[in-house]
Amino acid sequence: MANPHPSNPIKKGETRNPGGRPKMPWTFMGLYRKELEKLLTIKGSNKKVKAKHAMAARIVRMAIEGDINAIKEIANRIEGFPKQPTDLTSQGQKIEGLVTYMPKRKNE
Numbered sequence: 821m822a823n824p825h826p827s828n829p830i831k832k833g834e835t836r837n838p839g840g841r842p843k844m845p846w847t848f849m850g851l852y853r854k855e856l857e858k859l860l861t862i863k864g865s866n867k868k869v870k871a872k873h874a875m876a877a878r879i880v881r882m883a884i885e886g887d888i889n890a891i892k893e894i895a896n897r898i899e900g901f902p903k904q905p906t907d908l909t910s911q912g913q914k915i916e917g918l919v920t921y922m923p924k925r926k927n928e
Protein backbone atom coordinates (compact mmCIF):
# COMPACT_ATOMS: atom_id res chain seq x y z
CA MET A 821 0.00 0.00 0.00
CA ALA A 822 1.29 3.44 -0.85
CA ASN A 823 2.04 5.84 1.98
CA PRO A 824 -1.02 8.13 2.33
CA HIS A 825 1.15 10.87 3.88
CA PRO A 826 4.11 11.40 1.53
CA SER A 827 5.21 14.51 3.44
CA ASN A 828 5.82 12.36 6.53
CA PRO A 829 7.30 9.15 5.12
CA ILE A 830 7.66 5.95 7.12
CA LYS A 831 11.23 4.73 6.99
CA LYS A 832 11.94 1.06 6.37
CA GLY A 833 11.65 -0.87 9.67
CA GLU A 834 9.88 2.02 11.46
CA THR A 835 6.63 1.30 13.29
CA ARG A 836 4.07 4.02 13.96
CA ASN A 837 2.27 2.09 16.69
CA PRO A 838 4.93 -0.04 18.41
CA GLY A 839 2.80 -0.89 21.46
CA GLY A 840 -0.18 -1.95 19.37
CA ARG A 841 -3.75 -1.39 20.38
CA PRO A 842 -4.03 -0.65 24.10
CA LYS A 843 -5.54 -3.36 26.29
CA MET A 844 -9.18 -2.83 27.11
CA PRO A 845 -10.13 -2.59 30.78
CA TRP A 846 -11.74 -5.71 32.20
CA THR A 847 -15.50 -6.02 32.41
CA PHE A 848 -17.68 -8.59 34.11
CA MET A 849 -18.90 -9.68 30.69
CA GLY A 850 -15.32 -10.32 29.60
CA LEU A 851 -14.58 -12.26 32.78
CA TYR A 852 -17.74 -14.36 32.40
CA ARG A 853 -16.95 -15.15 28.78
CA LYS A 854 -13.43 -16.20 29.71
CA GLU A 855 -14.72 -18.52 32.46
CA LEU A 856 -17.39 -20.01 30.18
CA GLU A 857 -14.70 -21.01 27.66
CA LYS A 858 -12.72 -23.02 30.23
CA LEU A 859 -12.72 -26.79 29.94
CA LEU A 860 -14.26 -28.81 32.75
CA THR A 861 -13.80 -32.51 33.44
CA ILE A 862 -17.05 -34.44 33.78
CA LYS A 863 -17.24 -36.45 37.02
CA GLY A 864 -16.70 -40.16 36.51
CA SER A 865 -15.04 -39.81 33.11
CA ASN A 866 -12.08 -38.20 31.42
CA LYS A 867 -14.32 -36.28 29.02
CA LYS A 868 -13.80 -32.51 28.93
CA VAL A 869 -16.44 -29.97 27.90
CA LYS A 870 -16.61 -26.19 27.94
CA ALA A 871 -18.34 -24.68 30.96
CA LYS A 872 -20.99 -23.01 28.78
CA HIS A 873 -21.93 -26.39 27.25
CA ALA A 874 -22.14 -27.99 30.69
CA MET A 875 -24.41 -25.17 31.91
CA ALA A 876 -26.71 -25.45 28.90
CA ALA A 877 -26.97 -29.22 29.35
CA ARG A 878 -27.74 -28.77 33.05
CA ILE A 879 -30.53 -26.24 32.38
CA VAL A 880 -32.08 -28.53 29.77
CA ARG A 881 -31.89 -31.48 32.18
CA MET A 882 -33.53 -29.39 34.93
CA ALA A 883 -36.32 -28.36 32.53
CA ILE A 884 -36.96 -31.98 31.55
CA GLU A 885 -37.21 -32.86 35.24
CA GLY A 886 -39.93 -30.21 35.63
CA ASP A 887 -38.10 -27.17 37.04
CA ILE A 888 -40.42 -24.32 35.98
CA ASN A 889 -37.67 -21.67 36.20
CA ALA A 890 -35.47 -23.68 33.85
CA ILE A 891 -38.41 -24.09 31.46
CA LYS A 892 -39.04 -20.31 31.53
CA GLU A 893 -35.36 -19.56 30.97
CA ILE A 894 -35.19 -21.77 27.89
CA ALA A 895 -38.46 -20.43 26.49
CA ASN A 896 -37.41 -16.82 27.03
CA ARG A 897 -34.05 -17.39 25.34
CA ILE A 898 -35.54 -19.20 22.35
CA GLU A 899 -38.89 -17.46 21.87
CA GLY A 900 -38.14 -14.10 23.50
CA PHE A 901 -39.79 -12.53 26.51
CA PRO A 902 -43.58 -12.16 26.38
CA LYS A 903 -44.86 -8.71 25.39
CA GLN A 904 -45.69 -6.48 28.33
CA PRO A 905 -48.73 -4.26 27.74
CA THR A 906 -48.25 -0.64 28.80
CA ASP A 907 -51.13 1.71 29.58
CA LEU A 908 -50.33 5.22 28.36
CA THR A 909 -53.44 6.76 29.86
CA SER A 910 -54.29 8.55 33.02
CA GLN A 911 -57.28 6.94 34.77
CA GLY A 912 -58.64 5.85 31.43
CA GLN A 913 -58.05 9.26 29.82
CA LYS A 914 -55.52 9.77 27.04
CA ILE A 915 -52.50 11.91 27.84
CA GLU A 916 -52.35 14.68 25.23
CA GLY A 917 -49.05 15.67 23.69
CA LEU A 918 -47.30 12.41 24.56
CA VAL A 919 -45.52 10.93 21.57
CA THR A 920 -43.93 7.52 21.82
CA TYR A 921 -41.91 5.59 19.32
CA MET A 922 -41.71 1.83 19.42
CA PRO A 923 -39.67 0.22 16.63
CA LYS A 924 -41.17 -2.90 15.11
CA ARG A 925 -39.54 -6.22 15.85
CA LYS A 926 -38.04 -8.12 12.95
CA ASN A 927 -40.47 -11.00 13.31
CA GLU A 928 -43.59 -8.80 13.22
